[in-house]
Amino acid sequence: MEAIQSSWISSTGKFIDRFEREFADLCGARTALSVSNGTVALHLALLGLDVRPGDEVLVPSLTYVATANAVRYMGAEPVFIDVDPATWGLDPRLIEASITRRTKGIIVVHLYGHPVDMDAINHLAAVHGLWVVEDAAEAHLATYKGRPVGGLGDLGTFSFYGNKIFTSGEGGAVTVNNPQMEVRLRALRGQGVDPARRYYFPITGYNFRLTNVACAFLCAQLERRDQLIGRRREIFALYRQLLSGVPGLDFQPEAEWARSAPWLFCLLIDAAKFGVTRDEVQTRLAAQGIDSRPFFIPLHTLPPFREGSRQRGEKLPWTETLAATGMNLPTYTNMTDDDVRRVAGAIVELSR
Numbered sequence: 001m002e003a004i005q006s007s008w009i010s011s012t013g014k015f016i017d018r019f020e021r022e023f024a025d026l027c028g029a030r031t032a033l034s035v036s037n038g039t040v041a042l043h044l045a046l047l048g049l050d051v052r053p054g055d056e057v058l059v060p061s062l063t064y065v066a067t068a069n070a071v072r073y074m075g076a077e078p079v080f081i082d083v084d085p086a087t088w089g090l091d092p093r094l095i096e097a098s099i100t101r102r103t104k105g106i107i108v109v110h111l112y113g114h115p116v117d118m119d120a121i122n123h124l125a126a127v128h129g130l131w132v133v134e135d136a137a138e139a140h141l142a143t144y145k146g147r148p149v150g151g152l153g154d155l156g157t158f159s160f161y162g163n164k165i166f167t168s169g170e171g172g173a174v175t176v177n178n179p180q181m182e183v184r185l186r187a188l189r190g191q192g193v194d195p196a197r198r199y200y201f202p203i204t205g206y207n208f209r210l211t212n213v214a215c216a217f218l219c220a221q222l223e224r225r226d227q228l229i230g231r232r233r234e235i236f237a238l239y240r241q242l243l244s245g246v247p248g249l250d251f252q253p254e255a256e257w258a259r260s261a262p263w264l265f266c267l268l269i270d271a272a273k274f275g276v277t278r279d280e281v282q283t284r285l286a287a288q289g290i291d292s293r294p295f296f297i298p299l300h301t302l303p304p305f306r307e308g309s310r311q312r313g314e315k316l317p318w319t320e321t322l323a324a325t326g327m328n329l330p331t332y333t334n335m336t337d338d339d340v341r342r343v344a345g346a347i348v349e350l351s352r
């Protein structure tokens with residue numbers, strides 16, 4: 001209300017500065033830039049890193065399409081790597097085999113809130129002279145060895161879409177440690193303007209800004225972050241308790257060095273043991289008015305990417321297994337324990 005009543009509703013105002021400061025602190029980064037959405041955050045990061053046509057960028061295939069689309073916006077090629085079954089994120093052991101003379105960097109995705117093994121990935125990146133972007137769209141305030149995600153690579157990107165833990169409807173952020181990179185990204189975000197000279201544009205930039213109103217929503221949620229994340233953790237714990245021990249059901253692993261962000265509760269269904277396939281579970285839940293999501297369709301099988309992937313001979317067995325058997329159950333802060341019991345009960349019933 002304060003943002004609206006102040007009449008500062010566009011991309012200037014005190015909530016923008018406050019959000020960027022507070023979010024950077026929470027991510028252990030030097031600074032954060034608010035942007036229009038998580039896809040734009042990735043695009044801005046790759047613009048900042050000066051990705052060029054013909055470059056190759058290593059990405060997981062088990063992710064939302066925006067991760068690879070941003071690479072394509074630069075005229076570059078996403079090269080897909082399989083995930084590690086222990087984290088569901090990029091498997092560091094598979095990276096070296098995919099590096100070519102054209103490889104410029106790696107985008108890791110902290111998938112479904114679980115951080116990837118950043119030390120292993122940063123080490124490989126340093127050895128091969130590559131940059132690392134953390135796509136932390138789904139992993140708000142997750143920690144890796146006690147350190148928050150977003151400050152662990154060269155750049156971090158976040159989404160504040162409506163289904164995320166913190167949301168402004170549409171929104172995103174880029175977290176940055178390097179001061180020169182910060183200057184470059186701020187210019188690119190704001191049409192390339194020279195901060196010292198109004199209407200002077202030394203480079204071609206973009207309008208990737210977020211509004212003061214959106215940042216006010218985010219500031220308000222950061223004030224309540226312990227409560228919001230705490231409630232989601234309770235929902236996760238209750239789902240786990242109610243669904244444990246059911247043959248054929250499995251959950252998202254958590255590495256001992258990781259603290260995942262409780263984004264969407266993940267369930268794996270082994271149809272041979274459970275008696276019903278993942279797709280059938282979704283259909284039968286939908287018939288009872290319960291919405292759910294399948295895991296992401298592997299990007300290397302989608303029309304824009306599959307020919308390139310085939311030519312490179314990519315094999316991604318873990319990606320394909322997880323994508324075929326995984327689903328997300330309803331997860332939102334206002335969900336009551338009875339809601340969770342109803343969803344879990346409906347699933348248990350299907351196994352009978």
Ligand SMILES: Cc1ncc(COP(=O)(O)O)c(C=O)c1O
Pocket residue numbers: 037038039040063064066067109135137138158159160161170171172
């Ligand atoms: C891993 C990942 N990257 C990027 C995005 C893109 O964010 P947005 O929808 O805010 O553009 C999303 C989700 O929405 C995502 O899950």
